[in-house]
Amino acid sequence: MDAETQVPPEPEAPRAGNGDRGRRRFLELAVGLFTSLIGIAMAVPFLGSIVGSSYRARKELFARAGSLAGVPTGRPVDVAYEEMAADGFLRSQTVRHVWVIKRSATEATVFSPVCPHLGCRYDWDARDSLFKCPCHASVFRMDGTVVSGPAPRALDTLPAEIRGGVLYVEWRQFEVGVPEKKQV
Amino acid sequence: MAQGLWKWIEDRWPVTPVVRAVLVEDIPGAASTWYSTGSSVLFVFILQAVTGICELFFYVPTVDHAYVSLSFLRTSVPFGWLIHNLHYWGATAMVVLVLLHVTQNYVWGAYKNPRQLTWVLGVFLFLLTLAMMFTGSPLPWDEKGYWAVEVGTGIAGMTPLAGDFAKRLLQGGPTMGQLTLTRFFILHVAILSGALATFILIHLVAFRRGGSTGPWSETKRRRTGPFWPDQVWMDLVVACGVFVILVALSAFRPPAFTGAADPMDSLFTPKPEWPFLFLYQSLKLFSGPAEVAVALGLPLVLTVLLLAWPFIDRKPERNPARRPGAMGAYVLIFAAIVVLSILGGLSRPGAGPAQAPRAPASALAMKTAAQNGPAGVEGGEALYRRLGCSTCHSINGAGGKIGPDLASEKAKGRSADWLMAQIRDPHSHDPESEMPSFGQLAQAETEALAEYLLSLTGRGPAPAGPGKEPEAGPAPAEAAPSADGPEAGKTSRAIELIGNARHGSRIFADTCIPCHGPQGRGGVPNPGSNDGVVPALAPIDRELFDRDPDAFVGKIDPLIQHGSRPAGPDPSRVMPDFGDSGTLSQAQISHLEAYVLDLNGVARAKIVRPGIRPSVFFIIVAAVFGGFGVLMATFGAWRRRRRKSPGTGP
Numbered sequence: 031m032d033a034e035t036q037v038p039p040e041p042e043a044p045r046a047g048n049g050d051r052g053r054r055r056f057l058e059l060a061v062g063l064f065t066s067l068i069g070i071a072m073a074v075p076f077l078g079s080i081v082g083s084s085y086r087a088r089k090e091l092f093a094r095a096g097s098l099a100g101v102p103t104g105r106p107v108d109v110a111y112e113e114m115a116a117d118g119f120l121r122s123q124t125v126r127h128v129w130v131i132k133r134s135a136t137e138a139t140v141f142s143p144v145c146p147h148l149g150c151r152y153d154w155d156a157r158d159s160l161f162k163c164p165c166h167a168s169v170f171r172m173d174g175t176v177v178s179g180p181a182p183r184a185l186d187t188l189p190a191e192i193r194g195g196v197l198y199v200e201w202r203q204f205e206v207g208v209p210e211k212k213q214v
Numbered sequence: 215m216a217q218g219l220w221k222w223i224e225d226r227w228p229v230t231p232v233v234r235a236v237l238v239e240d241i242p243g244a245a246s247t248w249y250s251t252g253s254s255v256l257f258v259f260i261l262q263a264v265t266g267i268c269e270l271f272f273y274v275p276t277v278d279h280a281y282v283s284l285s286f287l288r289t290s291v292p293f294g295w296l297i298h299n300l301h302y303w304g305a306t307a308m309v310v311l312v313l314l315h316v317t318q319n320y321v322w323g324a325y326k327n328p329r330q331l332t333w334v335l336g337v338f339l340f341l342l343t344l345a346m347m348f349t350g351s352p353l354p355w356d357e358k359g360y361w362a363v364e365v366g367t368g369i370a371g372m373t374p375l376a377g378d379f380a381k382r383l384l385q386g387g388p389t390m391g392q393l394t395l396t397r398f399f400i401l402h403v404a405i406l407s408g409a410l411a412t413f414i415l416i417h418l419v420a421f422r423r424g425g426s427t428g429p430w431s432e433t434k435r436r437r438t439g440p441f442w443p444d445q446v447w448m449d450l451v452v453a454c455g456v457f458v459i460l461v462a463l464s465a466f467r468p469p470a471f472t473g474a475a476d477p478m479d480s481l482f483t484p485k486p487e488w489p490f491l492f493l494y495q496s497l498k499l500f501s502g503p504a505e506v507a508v509a510l511g512l513p514l515v516l517t518v519l520l521l522a523w524p525f526i527d528r529k530p531e532r533n534p535a536r537r538p539g540a541m542g543a544y545v546l547i548f549a550a551i552v553v554l555s556i557l558g559g560l561s562r563p564g565a566g567p568a569q570a571p572r573a574p575a576s577a578l579a580m581k582t583a584a585q586n587g588p589a590g591v592e593g594g595e596a597l598y599r600r601l602g603c604s605t606c607h608s609i610n611g612a613g614g615k616i617g618p619d620l621a622s623e624k625a626k627g628r629s630a631d632w633l634m635a636q637i638r639d640p641h642s643h644d645p646e647s648e649m650p651s652f653g654q655l656a657q658a659e660t661e662a663l664a665e666y667l668l669s670l671t672g673r674g675p676a677p678a679g680p681g682k683e684p685e686a687g688p689a690p691a692e693a694a695p696s697a698d699g700p701e702a703g704k705t706s707r708a709i710e711l712i713g714n715a716r717h718g719s720r721i722f723a724d725t726c727i728p729c730h731g732p733q734g735r736g737g738v739p740n741p742g743s744n745d746g747v748v749p750a751l752a753p754i755d756r757e758l759f760d761r762d763p764d765a766f767v768g769k770i771d772p773l774i775q776h777g778s779r780p781a782g783p784d785p786s787r788v789m790p791d792f793g794d795s796g797t798l799s800q801a802q803i804s805h806l807e808a809y810v811l812d813l814n815g816v817a818r819a820k821i822v823r824p825g826i827r828p829s830v831f832f833i834i835v836a837a838v839f840g841g842f843g844v845l846m847a848t849f850g851a852w853r854r855r856r857r858k859s860p861g862t863g864p
Binding site for chain 2: 052053054056057058060061063064065067068071072074075076078079080081082083114118119120121194196
């Protein structure tokens with residue numbers, strides 16, 4: 031046994047008996063295995079944190095736009111609400127404006143305030159009951175369809191739902207100047 | 215092909231001889247788990263380096279974002295909880311294992327000739343480990359770390375002559391702030407960690423050159439065993455054990471979220487990190503010049519003693535049984551440090567009668583006050599406290615900012631009758647007044663209150679007001695950098711800060727109970743409002759509730775920041791604007807929010823994106839390591855038996 035330990039472990043020059051060499055191989059295997067296990071256990075959080083945080087977390091997309099109780103039915107109302115935006119650990123509040131047409135206590139249409147022509151903010155003309163864009167004179171009906179002007183498509187609706195009398199809106203942006211509604 | 219490439223590399227970079235030099239050594243007395251104390255320190259150091267680098271991907275060392283960025287890592291980054299908690303517990307493990315390693319080498323007499331320098335280097339490594347813990351503790355910029363360093367730099371400041379200089383150098387100014395954080399950060403992640411890595415390398419080289427010490431018994435020493443793979447295997451088994459324990463601690467004993475550092479906070483108990491508790495506790499036994507002597511002398515004497523020990527104890531005898539003096543001295547000092555540390559850990563400084571947390575001011579106290587009814591200034595003061603007047607009013611600046619400061623009512627020329635009318639019906643003087651009516655008070659009580667208010671003098675010695683007294687706190691009020699930042703009040707920072715529910719409950723007792731009742735159960739009458747009572751906070755209005763802690767906080771925060779007026783013709787109680795008025799700091803509001811969430815069964819510090827849930831992760835790790843361990847043990851036993859049974863073994 032002493033003889034074995036006094037020489038460097040040259041695999042080509044086995045000096046000890048078969049049993050000792052086998053034991054040695056076994057230990058080397060065990061060391062390799064458990065080193066790998068610790069390595070994997072440490073790599074999982076390291077890679078998991080960096081890869082995982084590179085993909086957006088599942089998050090509540092619908093923002094609370096406010097109670098519909100005081101909103102009149104059947105005509106567009108400019109609703110402003112604050113949306114919490116997160117950039118890593120930084121959070122900021124962004125004010126969003128949307129056009130809400132309340133149909134009933136449980137139903138509403140929400141239009142993006144962005145004109146599908148070139149991205150201006152259009153307005154509601156209560157006298158003519160039409161949406162009018164000040165930039166290039168696109169005109170839309172209350173249901174969003176184009177009456178006249180250069181707008182290539184109808185006004186963009188936003189996903190919305192009403193829960194317990196409260197309107198929740200999912201903010202989205204769409205490409206402007208193209209006939210199809212395509213999310214940016 | 216591969217062999218050819220390997221030979222080509224070996225011709226230029228001789229890998230094999232280097233590996234052999236590292237691994238091949240005979241250990242006198244053969245391998246032993248006793249010798250794994252050093253390697254386990256090395257393992258934890260590597261773990262700290264890996265987790266520390268992970269933390270750097272997310273951490274920002276600024277006073278306004280350190281806490282938020284770390285909270286983000288811990289709750290919203292996959293495996294962030296594991297990374298931070300491993301780093302936290304790894305720091306404790308490293309100090310414990312270093313102590314164990316020092317003890318083992320002391321008992322084995324490993325510091326004796328020719329290994330004196332290896333020992334001296336080891337003492338420096340020990341000090342560096344402590345310094346890493348000290349500089350790491352304020353980096354989260356939370357209450358615990360902030361106050362730990364406040365205490366620590368205070369000790370440095372006691373040094374005669376150079377004290378102020380040393381303290382300023384550490385803090386980057388007369389008080390703690392951004393420069394403090396930057397300095398501790400750089401020390402922690404660059405200078406000290408670099409020094410630690412370098413010294414560990416030198417320590418290892420020295421250990422290889424000097425060889426293993428081995429057992430003290432000459433007969434045992436004659437037998438030798440190989441370092442590779444025998445000792446390495448034992449080291450690895452110990453390392454795996456340490457790792458599994460650290461994962462268990464990280465999963466089931468995560469460090470608390472103590473809330474963002476709030477220099478104005480006088481409710482938090484400042485204490486140093488546990489390795490320094492013995493020093494902190496021993497300081498309490500002395501005062502005046504003796505305190506200075508102990509604060510600086512004790513660590514100095516212990517360090518010098520450790521460094522000089524190989525040169526004091528020069529006898530070659532290594533058997534501990536024949537070194538009763540050395541063993542006795544070690545046990546005595548070690549025991550004293552352990553006892554002092556435990557006492558320090560248990561002590562509750564500042565909890566003397568002067569600063570004891572007040573009994574919760576209950577709205578119900580209004581009814582009972584008449585029975586106690588001590589008249590005069592003292593009775594009025596007690597009533598002032600019980601009724602929660604300080605929620606809105608201040609006395610010489612201490613208290614709420616919603617109502618006027620009441621220290622100078624006499625100077626304003628107000629009579630007792632005027633004050634009593636104001637207390638009974640605030641609208642009698644100002645129809646717009648938001649102050650609730652206290653018409654239900656007995657005549658004697660109203661008189662006592664008025665008498666108390668008239669006894670106050672502006673800017674005099676502040677009476678023991680019911681509010682906190684920032685001036686009395688350990689941090690100077692004006693110069694202290696606030697975690698709130700300069701923009702406090704404009705935008706709500708409280709929603710970003712993960713507060714501490716227990717801390718919040720104490721602020722709640724001082725501020726919210728008069729209206730919302732104990733544990734926020736509500737039921738306090740609010741005449742003139744549609745509901746007739748102040749709304750309960752537990753359970754809270756369903757509109758405000760949310761399972762997601764961030765969303766929940768987002769809904770209640772505006773109410774606490776800006777206040778609200780209940781629907782009704784003339785509500786006598788309105789929710790004050792605690793944030794806008796500056797009555798509560800953003801950090802304090804974050805504690806309150808954590809408490810309100812807690813009352814409704816939502817954990818503020820809930821891990822939103824765990825990667826793998828902590829308990830599940832632990833089960834996986836324990837199962838894999840345990841499973842392979844059992845497999846290896848069985849296989850080894852089977853081999854041994856097979857080798858013995860044919861009788862061919864040596």
